[in-house]
Amino acid sequence: MVSGSSLPKGVGMDWSKRAECSEISLNVDDFGDQELMELSNFIVVHGAGSFGHFQASKSGVHKGGLERPLVKAGFVATRISVTKLNLEIVRALARESLPAIGMSPFSCGWSTCQRNFGSANLSTVTKALDSGFVPVLHGDAVLDEAQGCTILSGDVIIRYLAEHLKPDYVVFLTDVLGVYDRPPTEPGAVLLREIAVNEDGSWSVLKPRLKDSSRQVEITVAAHDTTGGMMTKISEAAMIAKLGIDVYIATTNHSVRALRGELRGDVIPDDWLGTLVRFSR
Amino acid sequence: MVSGSSLPKGVGMDWSKRAECSEISLNVDDFGDQELMELSNFIVVHGAGSFGHFQASKSGVHKGGLERPLVKAGFVATRISVTKLNLEIVRALARESLPAIGMSPFSCGWSTCQRNFGSANLSTVTKALDSGFVPVLHGDAVLDEAQGCTILSGDVIIRYLAEHLKPDYVVFLTDVLGVYDRPPTEPGAVLLREIAVNEDGSWSVLKPRLKDSSRQVEITVAAHDTTGGMMTKISEAAMIAKLGIDVYIATTNHSVRALRGELRGDVIPDDWLGTLVRFSR
Structure with a gap:
């Protein structure tokens, strides 16, 4: 966070x-009295x-x-x-x-x-x-x-x-680019760029427009994960978004811009790869 | 403690x-359902x-x-x-x-x-x-x-x-046998076996009887020790003893009997080497 x-x-x-x-190597003078x-x-x-x-x-x-x-x-x-x-x-x-x-x-x-x-x-x-x-x-x-x-x-x-x-915002770091419509190792898996969370806690994919909108987004949980894996992450992210706090789900690489607050605007830049979970006002 | x-x-x-x-080696069956x-x-x-x-x-x-x-x-x-x-x-x-x-x-x-x-x-x-x-x-x-x-x-x-x-009692583990009348590395240093703490917080050596009772007990503090070394230990031990809680100061070897509660009696066995700090009632 x-x-x-x-x-x-x-x-x-x-x-x-x-x-x-x-x-132990330490040079006390390195610290001077300059402000951190x-x-x-x-x-x-x-x-x-x-x-x-x-x-x-x-x-x-x-x-x-x-x-x-x-x-x-x-x-x-x-x-x-x-x-x-x-x-x-x-x-x-x-x-x-x-x-x-x-x-x-x-x-x-x-x-x-x-x-x-x-x-x-x-x-x-x-x-x-x-x-x-x-x-x-x-x-x-x-x-x-x-x-x-x-x-x-x-x-x-x-x-x-x-x-x-x-x-102001929360950033989730993951080892995949963000949330996909199915396990990211499967062929044709699509990165969900923006997820809108509704007042009732339900959520829908805003970006990209999925061709088959009736198709369920499949979320898998690894057997060894006692705390729920990606499913928990999305539902927790949705609950945070409902508070009006934007949640970015990204790799360490792409998280830097999110952490710096560069993605605070309404429109997420196309060259930023990750998932934004946002309250649908 | x-x-x-x-x-x-x-x-x-x-x-x-x-x-x-x-x-990771773990055999779940090792645990059975026996009581710890x-x-x-x-x-x-x-x-x-x-x-x-x-x-x-x-x-x-x-x-x-x-x-x-x-x-x-x-x-x-x-x-x-x-x-x-x-x-x-x-x-x-x-x-x-x-x-x-x-x-x-x-x-x-x-x-x-x-x-x-x-x-x-x-x-x-x-x-x-x-x-x-x-x-x-x-x-x-x-x-x-x-x-x-x-x-x-x-x-x-x-x-x-x-x-x-x-x-019931407190055990301090040290790398020397206990509290000495001077730095234990000095020739002739005497292990203090029993220290009595008085109501006013002052303390005196009960055992052994020091030949020169007017001689001050010297307590040194290592220069690198920011928290006071043996001096702090004794004064903290004295304050605990004043609560009526016996404090044993000993090496890991000699602490075992203290930890087991084998030294709870009035008289400390001669073959136990360490320092007992006790409230003088």
Whole structure:
């Protein structure tokens, strides 16, 4: 989730020892007293990807039942994996001079009830933002009041943050160009450039005009994905769009212009490849 | 900080990929439906050690001033380092079948005011305990209402937890046998076996009887240690003892008996090497 414009460049903020050298290299003078580039409020949320989904699905953490040894062990294993990924992402951002702060939903005290993410105290997130940091949140194993535990997905977290923090826009990064009318590996798959979300939550494809408009858009969910894959992403994106917040779904390459706020106008440039999900006013 | 008795053994809970093999090895059947060994409420708190103290002291995170680029970068670098250490400790515990859950004070929303740790919401910690997990907390860079940021040391966290959660006893693990009457590397240094803490917070050595009782006990603080070294440990231990909670300071080897609750009696066995800090009633 992004609200802001240009990303800063400068001095690295990961001062950990590198594998290849025994010394921590840091020149305090590099920092001088110059101002760090001003960064608008900006939050990063990532999922578990290959870190965590295996651990969660093998043990059924998303289905609850912490009294079962396998579920409890899976909960611990999932948290270890997602924390590892979070740390790597924070380090990568810090190396690029982003003041990234890893924040774990479990530690933030966020929990669910019957797998629904009803309420979470966002004060730690907003305090981190107010102090000029970039909170880096992630999908996590959390406690559930009804079933003991579950998985809180990154997509659900983004929607919750969007609802309560009202960012200018939200960007979803994907490994395909955006949302397709069928699995993108299938021949003839068409990239959906603009999706309009209606008041009742239903959505329709505005651009391109699909030849066979009666044909259903097929959305598949990978078997190992405990949090719903592209289907969850679109429905979460639709719910965010309903709040009047534009959602861009794009690859890292094409996301840059979205992140910079260059796509805020009514018409999306033809050379931008991705999916815009927007409230149909 | 420990409250409880025996540690369980069984199935590993770190299912991350190992460097030496490409597959995650997990046999779901290993878990069966047998009960995990019952674990009493048990919290682990660690400091930053070589992870974090360098980053914090080089940048002056403990002195505050987040508007300075060096301090902000140091804050980010410190959090990366301590998170890395926390993850390694959680993984080590999980491999020994302890349901360890890393919890970061920053993410828990704990902050200080004028470097004093006044209040922290412990509900996330107690919920983790109630769900049968072992929270693993650590010294961390946190926000400070007065000076922007500071370092919250593991020792201070332990005292706060002791005050509010009232454990049966607390064990401090050290790399020397316990507290000595002078730096333990000096010839003739004497291990203090029992320290009595008085109502006014002052403390005196009960055992052994020091020949020259007028001689001051010298406590040194390493220059790189931003959180006070052994001096902080003893004064924090004294404050915990004043609550009526026994504090054992020992190496990992000698801590086992303390952790198991075998030293709860009035007289400490002669073959146990360590320092007991106890309220003088």
